[in-house]
Amino acid sequence: xxxMRFPAGCAAPYGSMAAPGAAGAAAALVQYVVLRGDLGxxxxxxxxxxxxxxxxxxxxxxxxxHRQHPDTRxxxxxxxxxxxxxxEAPDEAALTAxxxxxxxHSIDHEVWTEQPENVATCLALRPYPKDQxxxxxxxxxxxx
Numbered sequence: 190x191x192x193m194r195f196p197a198g199c200a201a202p203y204g205s206m207a208a209p210g211a212a213g214a215a216a217a218l219v220q221y222v223v224l225r226g227d228l229g230x231x232x233x234x235x236x237x238x239x240x241x242x243x244x245x246x247x248x249x250x251x252x253x254x255h256r257q258h259p260d261t262r263x264x265x266x267x268x269x270x271x272x273x274x275x276x277e278a279p280d281e282a283a284l285t286a287x288x289x290x291x292x293x294h295s296i297d298h299e300v301w302t303e304q305p306e307n308v309a310t311c312l313a314l315r316p317y318p319k320d321q322x323x324x325x326x327x328x329x330x331x332x333x
Contacts, residue, residue, distance in 0.1 A: 218264045218316045219272045222248050224332055225284055225310055226277040240310075244275060247301035247313035255297050255315035264316035271316075276329035281309055288312055290325055 222244045228235045255261045264271055278284040284300070288309075291298045297315040302308065314322060 217318050218260055218267070219274055219319050220248060220251070220264065220314060220316045221274050221276060221322065221326055222313045223276045223278050223284065223287060223311065223326070223329060225279075225281060226332065227280045228310060243301055243303065243310040244313070247299060247311040248273065250299040250301060251297070251313040251315045254299055258297070258315055260316050260318070275332045276326060277332040278329060284309055284312060287325070287329075294325060296322055296325065 224240060224244050224247075227233060228243070229237065229240045252261055252265065256265075278287060288298065288300050291312075291314070296317070298312050300309050301311045301313070303310050
């Protein structure tokens with residue numbers, strides 16, 4: 190990484206504001222979003238925008254519910270460098286099973302249930318270091 194150089198005897202403005210290693214830790218954070226793939230295919234065939242909205246709702250709900258967690262705060266501070274991975278659950282049963290697994294392992298997440306249909310459409314984890322949660326998500330493929 191490049192570093193700014195200051196003349197001899199001059200300190201960097203504001204010193205080092207980040208905690209040691211904070212930038213590296215924040216860079217490793219990822220928010221996983223798991224959408225039901227069957228929503229966009231027959232017989233359901235939801236419009237693409239409606240499916241994307243489900244993912245947005247779930248991601249925002251997870252970030253809001255866990256907004257005080259240090260990882261969520263660090264992730265949101267990344268701005269344009271945030272990393273989000275969107276995975277596909279084949280159907281509602283798979284999504285529900287994943288939610289139960291995450292609950293059993295005390296992994297913070299939110300399930301988005303579309304109303305008034307009362308249909309679970311998506312879930313999102315709060316931002317986590319990938320190595321803490323990937324093992325529970327590796328059977329899901331990237332959404333296509």
